Structure formats: C-alpha cells, structure tokens
Amino acid sequence: MHTRSKPWKLMLTGAISLTLLAGCGTSNNAETNGASSGDVVVSKEDFPIVSKPVTLSLMAPDVGIQNWEDMAVLQQMEKKTGISFKYLNVPKDSFDTKKNLVFASGEYPDVFYASGLTTAEQMNYGEQGILIPLEDLIEEYAPNFKALMEENPDVRKSITAPDGHIYSLPVVEYSQHWYRNPMWYNGDFLKALKIDKLPETTEELYTYLKRVKEEDPNGNGLADEIPISSVTVTAANLRDIRTWLLGAFGIYDDEIYIDDVDKVHYTAMEEGYKQYLIYMNRLWSEELLDHESFSQTAEQKKAKAQNNRVALFSDWHAYMTKGGEPSMEDPMFAPVKSDMVDAPAISKNRGITTGAFAITKSNKQPEASMRWVDYLYSYEGALFFNKGPEGTLWEYTDEAARIKQYLPVPGGVEMEDYRATLTPNYGIPAPTLSMDDINKGLKTDFDLWVEKETKEKLLDKGARIPFPVLFLTGEEQTEINSLNSDLSTYVKQMEAKFIIGAEPIANWAKYLETLKKMGGERVTEIYQNAYDRWESS
Incomplete structure (x- = not known):
C-alpha cells in the first residue's frame, strides 16, 4: 500500500459503474488451464504466462483518478x-459495503485485489469454499x-x-517502519x-x-500557542498522539500488546494506562493539551498549525500540517519515558497486511492468476506497480546497482497525481512487496533525513512489533466481536472522561471492576x- 498517497479523490464522472454483480461469476473465456484440459497451458516461468489469451474478472477499490483499463501498468x-x-471497481469509501453484497450474492469475481479481506472474512468465506x-x-x-x-517465516x-x-496474499512492507504517523515538533x-x-x-x-x-514562541504578543493538539476520529479519541x-x-x-516474556496485556486495564x-x-x-482535541477535525488542527500556533502534533510529515515545503527544521518526536x-x-510497523489478494471458486484459471500476482512480489514487478513503466516517471542511471532517477512529470502536474493514472497501487492495500531498492537513487535529501530520524x-x-498479525478461530472472532462492541465504546468514553476530569482517577478501581x-x-x-498458537506454529 502506498502510504504516502493523497486523500481519496472524487470519482471521474461515468468512469466506474457501481453495478458489479452482472457477469461477475465466471471468466469471459471458457477454457480451463492445461492441468485439466490442455486448452490453456500455464507456464511456471517466463512470459507470457498462458498459451492463449485469458480474461478474468477482478474486484478492487480505487480512488477514482483513472479508469483501470487505461492504466499503462495494467495494459503492459x-x-x-x-x-x-x-x-469491477468500487469507490474506496464504499468498497466494504459492496464487497459484503457481492459475497452475499453468490456471484463472485475471479479475484479480489487490494480488498482488505479481514481474517474473519478469510476464515468465513474460505470455510464456505468461496475463497x-x-x-x-x-x-x-x-x-x-x-x-x-x-x-521471513512470520509471513x-x-x-x-x-x-x-x-x-x-498480503502486502509486505519491509521499508515502512512507522506503526502510526510520528509526532513532530x-x-x-x-x-x-x-x-x-x-x-x-515526561x-x-x-x-x-x-x-x-x-x-510566546510565535512572537505575536498573544497567549495563543497550543502546546499539543490532537483530533477525534471514528476509531478512537486522540489516536494520532496516544x-x-x-x-x-x-x-x-x-x-492489546505482548510483553518481552510473551504475555498478552489488555491496555485499558494496565497500570501504565x-x-x-x-x-x-x-x-x-x-491547558497544555488542546481543549478542542475531542471535537476538532484534522483540518481544524491544521488550520491552527498553519497560523503557527501548535508546538507538537502528529502527521505523516510535519509540513503536511504546518503547510509549506518539506523542512528538516521540524524534528521527529523522540519517545520519552x-x-x-x-x-x-x-x-514498529508489523510489515504484513493480510487480505490483499484472493482467488474465488469462480476462477477457472487459478494457476495463471497466481503466476500473475507472484510477479508483484519480485523486485521488477514491485517497482513496475509502484513507480509505473520505466521511462515515464523514472529511468535507470545504473541498472545493475538498481539506481534510478526521476524524470520530469508529463504535463507538469504533481508526480503523485500522475502516478495514480499509471498504476492501481495508489492509496489502497495492493498485493506487493515494498523494499528499499525500489527507491534507490530516488530519495531526496528530505527523504534521507526522515530515514535518519526514524533510525x-x-x-x-x-522499536518492536507490539502484536503480530494472526488469525483467531471462528469462535474466538465471534466472541471478540461481541465483547469489543461494548468494551471499545466504554473505554473510549472513559478515556475522555478521565482526561478532562469528568471522572476522577480516584474511581479507577470501579472502572477496572466494570471492565472485568x-x-x-x-x-x-x-x-x-x-x-x-501463532508462536508455536
């Protein structure tokens, strides 16, 4: 997943149809692979993959910048x-709803791409034979x-x-180390x-x-500085700085997290919490924590920062909140004790996101589909899907050493906007392998500085992974969902009450008893x- 992508953009008028179910259930050609009929032979190496043209259906979310059939990467x-x-594309913000409808319909695409299939969905539809x-x-x-x-056996x-x-199959991101956006001074x-x-x-x-x-560090003579500011989001209050x-x-x-002796902790019940x-x-x-942190949006927080009022905040990079160009003068927050x-x-980032690519029982060419997606886990395929075709936005300066340089963006538009017209791997959890070599030679001084700060x-x-990516059994997942439906709401509400003083910390024992x-x-x-189970598997 390309985590530096811009926010979801409006769908091009008429570009994508939301009526996906018709014709979703089978491939357009009737041949089976060589293992069963010999009509289509699937090569285990080299290209082309198939001896005869094959057409399959693919369901995926997208951000609405370009029709996928017009993307150079997919055409090539x-x-x-x-x-x-x-x-069969669906706008990113409504994809989960449409995905559920498709699973319920009995008419399935041949493959799901960047579909964010949860472990529960994988278990459920896998056991039903749909995946x-x-x-x-x-x-x-x-x-x-x-x-x-x-x-990497953990994969x-x-x-x-x-x-x-x-x-x-997952997204594997070896080069992305951040668990969540850093904080910046x-x-x-x-x-x-x-x-x-x-x-x-502290x-x-x-x-x-x-x-x-x-x-008065902003020097305007007013007591308008905000030492630390946060936002409220659907998932949880203060998550950007918590x-x-x-x-x-x-x-x-x-x-939840695992400690150094492999013991699981439920955070909301811990003394540290x-x-x-x-x-x-x-x-x-x-009044060192912004009193609008439980009500304001990210845009409202940014407006304060761009008026040079905020001292400490979270974002992908500091300039994305402060405005202006990338700057090495706003240091990354060093964790305190x-x-x-x-x-x-x-x-640290887990580096593995499951549910990125799946094959359904409707697919008459599963071997060919696996060969197709396997290319995306090679250096060449990952580079192709991440940066687009060679000669468009980049070129090699030393191919043997994998060193590249950027080319002028056609039409003078912003590079990320143009990249989004070339490849589907933009703002969605696409199946791929992220590695440092993809960006070798392409990193700016700012990029290298951020890497140094991170290191x-x-x-x-x-830094370490707090809890690995793993599966719960169907029974466990059902029970967790039931428990968390009430627990998560209660913990979120009580966090806000404790912080603003509406609930005195003297009532901690009562709070713990309620959680139990x-x-x-x-x-x-x-x-x-x-x-x-995961550790011993």
Missing part, C-alpha cells in the same frame, strides 16, 4: 502475461512469494488460517525557546509544553491463546 501487464481483466486455498498454488506457481515466506505464520490453509518554537536538546522524559516534555504556553505518549508508561498499543491518563489529565488541566520504566515502549529515534531505541464484568480479562485470554 496484459501484453506481458496474456491475461486481461474485466475491472480457495492458495498454499498448493504458491508452491507450484509463485516462486517469488514462496522465497519471501522462506526468508507464512501470519497468513495461515487456523485450519491450515492460506486464503489470501514545530522547529520554529524550538528555536525561539533556544531548545537544543529534545525532551527525553517531566522534560511537560516543562517544554509549559514554556510554549507561557513564553501511541507515542502511552509508550512513556511502557504500553505498546492502545488495545492509568498513569498515561493521569499525565494527560495534567496536560488538560493546565516516565519514572515507571527504564526505557519508552516504541511500536535514530525509533529503530535504534528498540464486561469481559476485559476474557479478551486477554483469547488473544493469549491465539498468540501461543
């Missing part, structure tokens, strides 16, 4: 492989993906369902306050935020069992 893939697709097992196809027709699993463990089958404020060493403890961070509040502040108290994730709430209440009470831990807990402040400081009655300990038990 058709010529290269002999496989064409009937593209076919892929492990034998991987063994015979996916040398690139097979090698990837051998190189196989994370995509294998409890019944032993693999129902989808406003470099202008640091200079104004003559800060030459970033805070390393007390030092508090002192800095207090100075922001009191010493990860980094929880880490100061030894907590890796806001739901209590201390986080106390700290956040302190920031709130002294409280007195209760020896070092901050720092979360020094996160990776070198012990609602099944918080059972959530821990379920995930512990699932983790133990």
Whole structure:
C-alpha cells in the first residue's frame, strides 16, 4: 500500500459503474488451464504466462483518478502475461459495503485485489469454499512469494488460517517502519525557546509544553500557542498522539500488546494506562493539551498549525500540517519515558497486511492468476506497480546497482497525481512487496533525513512489533466481536472522561471492576491463546 498517497479523490464522472454483480461469476473465456484440459497451458516461468489469451474478472477499490483499463501498468501487464481483466471497481469509501453484497450474492469475481479481506472474512468465506486455498498454488506457481515466506517465516505464520490453509496474499512492507504517523515538533518554537536538546522524559516534555504556553514562541504578543493538539476520529479519541505518549508508561498499543516474556496485556486495564491518563489529565488541566482535541477535525488542527500556533502534533510529515515545503527544521518526536520504566515502549510497523489478494471458486484459471500476482512480489514487478513503466516517471542511471532517477512529470502536474493514472497501487492495500531498492537513487535529501530520524529515534531505541498479525478461530472472532462492541465504546468514553476530569482517577478501581464484568480479562485470554498458537506454529 502506498502510504504516502493523497486523500481519496472524487470519482471521474461515468468512469466506474457501481453495478458489479452482472457477469461477475465466471471468466469471459471458457477454457480451463492445461492441468485439466490442455486448452490453456500455464507456464511456471517466463512470459507470457498462458498459451492463449485469458480474461478474468477482478474486484478492487480505487480512488477514482483513472479508469483501470487505461492504466499503462495494467495494459503492459496484459501484453506481458496474456491475461486481461474485466475491472469491477468500487469507490474506496464504499468498497466494504459492496464487497459484503457481492459475497452475499453468490456471484463472485475471479479475484479480489487490494480488498482488505479481514481474517474473519478469510476464515468465513474460505470455510464456505468461496475463497480457495492458495498454499498448493504458491508452491507450484509463485516462486517469488514462496522465497519471501522462506526468508521471513512470520509471513507464512501470519497468513495461515487456523485450519491450515492460506486464503489470501498480503502486502509486505519491509521499508515502512512507522506503526502510526510520528509526532513532530514545530522547529520554529524550538528555536525561539533556544531548545537544543529534545525532551527525553515526561517531566522534560511537560516543562517544554509549559514554556510554549507561557513564553510566546510565535512572537505575536498573544497567549495563543497550543502546546499539543490532537483530533477525534471514528476509531478512537486522540489516536494520532496516544501511541507515542502511552509508550512513556511502557504500553505498546492502545488495545492489546505482548510483553518481552510473551504475555498478552489488555491496555485499558494496565497500570501504565492509568498513569498515561493521569499525565494527560495534567496536560488538560493546565491547558497544555488542546481543549478542542475531542471535537476538532484534522483540518481544524491544521488550520491552527498553519497560523503557527501548535508546538507538537502528529502527521505523516510535519509540513503536511504546518503547510509549506518539506523542512528538516521540524524534528521527529523522540519517545520519552516516565519514572515507571527504564526505557519508552516504541511500536514498529508489523510489515504484513493480510487480505490483499484472493482467488474465488469462480476462477477457472487459478494457476495463471497466481503466476500473475507472484510477479508483484519480485523486485521488477514491485517497482513496475509502484513507480509505473520505466521511462515515464523514472529511468535507470545504473541498472545493475538498481539506481534510478526521476524524470520530469508529463504535463507538469504533481508526480503523485500522475502516478495514480499509471498504476492501481495508489492509496489502497495492493498485493506487493515494498523494499528499499525500489527507491534507490530516488530519495531526496528530505527523504534521507526522515530515514535518519526514524533510525535514530525509533529503530535504534528498540522499536518492536507490539502484536503480530494472526488469525483467531471462528469462535474466538465471534466472541471478540461481541465483547469489543461494548468494551471499545466504554473505554473510549472513559478515556475522555478521565482526561478532562469528568471522572476522577480516584474511581479507577470501579472502572477496572466494570471492565472485568464486561469481559476485559476474557479478551486477554483469547488473544493469549491465539498468540501461543501463532508462536508455536
């Protein structure tokens, strides 16, 4: 998934039809592969993949910038492989709804691409026989993906369902280390306050935020500075900054995490979480945490930052909140620690996202489909789908060393906008392998600086995956869904109440008792069992 993509854009008028079900159930040609009839021979290596042209149906979300049949990458893939697709696209924001309707209809596309199939969906539709097992196809027709699993056994463990089958292929992102967007300091404020060493403890961070509040670092003579600002989103309050502040108290994730001795913790019941709430209440009470954090949108927060009022905030990059061009003057937040831990807990990206590519029982060419997608897990295929065809946006300066350079963007438009017209891998969880070599030679000084900040402040400081990607059994998933429907709402509400002081922290014991009655300990038990299975698999 290309995580640096721009927000979802409006669908081109008339470009994509929302009526997908008609003709979805079968491929356009009637041939079966060579293993059964000999009419179509599927090559296990080299191209084209098939001895005769094959057309399949593919269902995927997209961001509405370009019709997929007009994308150069997919057009060239058709010529290269002999496989064409009937593209059944749905706007990204309504894809999950349409996907559910398609599964319920009994009329299935041949493949699901970038469909974000949850582990529960994989289990459910795999056990029903709608999604076919892929492990034998991987063994015979996916040398690139097979090698990837051998190189990183966690990939196989994370995509294998409890019944032993693999129902989808993942996104594998070796080069993306961030668990969530980092936090960034406003470099202008640091200079104004003559800060030459970033805070390393919660007390030092508090002192800095207090100075922001009191010493007018934006120099306008008004007490309008906001030391730290957050936003509310559907998933959870304060999620954009919570990860980094929880880490100061030894907590890796806001739901569940595994500690260094393989014990699962339910965050909302942990002492570290209590201390986080106390700290956040302190920031709130002294107006160091923006009092609109539980109500404002990301756009409202950005408006404040672009008026040079915000000292610390979360975004993909600082300039995306502050405005202007990329700047190396706004340093990445260095995780701080409280007195209760020896070092901050720092979360790292899992690197594996399941549910990116699946084959349905309607598909008459599963071997050819597996060969097609396996190309995307090679360096050449991943580069092709990520950057587009050579000679359009990039060219090699040293092909043997994989060093490249960018070319002027045709028409002078922004590069990402143009890239989105070339390839489907834009803003969706597409099946692919992300690796550093894809960007070799293409990184700007700013990119290299961000990498250095990430290495020094996160990776070198012990960042690790908080909890692996794994499957729950069908029974476990049903129980977790039932428990979380109430627990998640309660935890979210109580976090806000504790922070703003509507619920005194003196009522912590009562809160814990409520969580236990609602099944918080059972959530821990379920995930512990699932983790133990994953660890021993």
